[in-house]
Amino acid sequence: MQRPKGTRDLFGEELASIRHVERTMSDVFKRYGYEEVETPAFEPLELFTKKSGESVVKQLYAFKDKSDRELALRPELTAPVIRLYISQLRSAPKPVKLCYFGNCFRYEEPQAQRWRQFLQSGTEIIGSAQAEADAEVIALSDEIMRELGLSDYELRIGHTRLLREVLAHAGVKGSAQDPIMRAIDSREEVRLRAELDCAQVKARDEKLLRSLIALRGSVKVLRQAEKLVAGLPKAKAALGDLHEILEHVRSFGAEKFTIDLGIARGLEYYTDLVFELYIDGVQVAGGGRYDELIELLGGDPCSAVGVGFGVDRIARALLGRGMIVPRERLDCVVLPAGEGVLSECLKIAGELRRVGLLVDIDLMGRKLSKAIAYADAQGAKGAIIVGTKDLKEGKVTLRDMRTGKQELVARRELVNKLKAVP
RNA sequence: GCCAGGGUAGUGUAGUGGUUAGCAUUCGGGACUGUGGAUCCCGCAGCCCGGGUUCGAAUCCCGGCCCUGGCCCCA
Helix, strand or coil: CCCCCCCCCCCHHHHHHHHHHHHHHHHHHHHCCCEECCCCCEEEHHHHHHHHCHHHHHHCCEEECCCCCEEEECCCCHHHHHHHHHHHHCCCCCCEEEEEEEEEECCCCCECCECCEEEEEEEEEECCCCHHHHHHHHHHHHHHHHHCCCCCCEEEEEEHHHHHHHHHHCCCCHHHHHHHHHHHHHCCHHHHHHHHHHCCCCHHHHHHHHHHHCCEECCHHHHHHHHHCCCCHHHHHHHHHHHHHHHHHHHCCCCCCEEECCCCCCCCCCCCEEEEEEECCEEEEEEEECCCHHHHCCCCCCCEEEEEEEHHHHHHHHHHCCCCCCCCCCCEEEEEECCCCHHHHHHHHHHHHHCCCCEEECCCCCCHHHHHHHHHHCCCCEEEEEEHHHHHCCEEEEEECCCCCEEEEEHHHHHHHHHHCC
């Protein structure tokens, strides 16, 4: 039997790396005051089509259950978490700060760093329209990367409302902006030109737009952008928002970012701030503000900002750098030597495990020489050899697997003796 | 969905029409009936699936499945 296409079996170093990433994220989320939530792996199909339209159905694992309900495996976690908020937490004290981990599913062709089932994590701040909320989400993302030792990541920050206001000024309104936003996001000159022609954008506005999306760099580019949109108060306000967010980001202690006004995230639900995080050219996280999604999904209008992380991609980046998570070593392996000692071995293993030691025991009925080789192969620090003769005298042999030194220890002292060893 | 390159024991590989499909490693056992990492011996285990061509296919052809990567899109 083969695995379904685009899925993976996880074990060994790779799984250890993923768990390490999850643990680190979980710690940071908690430190920032987020509460963990978990939602079902499948949801009503509508939850995902509402925000992105029918076009996403072909990238969904959508199906009907035995009662003809239209369902889909979740392709991402923001919409389910927002659904949870609307149905269970709408009157919780604001802001509602949630974090989550979970598998997501997309029916796409697998390729590098892209699978049909993958792990996402993330956070959402629901109920705050303040710039400091946007800034906290960015600061948290920065902190996670630094905590993981991936401080050479690239953080790009942009603002979709800025671009949309410029388009609105040029006479392109509402959803007519979407194809243009996608073209901007693709960074393909030809495609953008075609879309702008199609929307009959005037040369002057096109020039303004092109100048804006080409802006990239430090806070200095905000000044240039301000000059460009001087005559457009709404666009200027969007820039002011971005400026304020970045001030707060710096106060939070995150200095390392690039302003990139060409980030559009066309298909997504982002309304204002947008940001993306890259490692070695691979996007590992993305986020932003989405002030319309909650209403779209049937809740009362409410602002929200959040970030999603590609857990597998981040774990892969760690492995790619040789940053392997050291495996916890067994404290000892209990080895029966001779007849009639097995039950005593099982008792010893139980006692040691109950005081928190990492203990294995030979379950293969091996002879002592093979059993010691097994203990060695498992990387155990020590072995406890339980022999017929020693046991009759109420003793067992304690062997240091590294040095090979052995000592006889009274059976009664064994637990305390081992507990004392660091 | 499309494009390119691939699929031989658990892992890594040799094998281009006729081989008991070889090697290394891993795993289990033994030499070594209470002492490991060495050595030697034994054992388990494989041609992705289905058709076709042929006296004969791991090998050639077709289809599918899966893998690696690219397009689209995205984590």
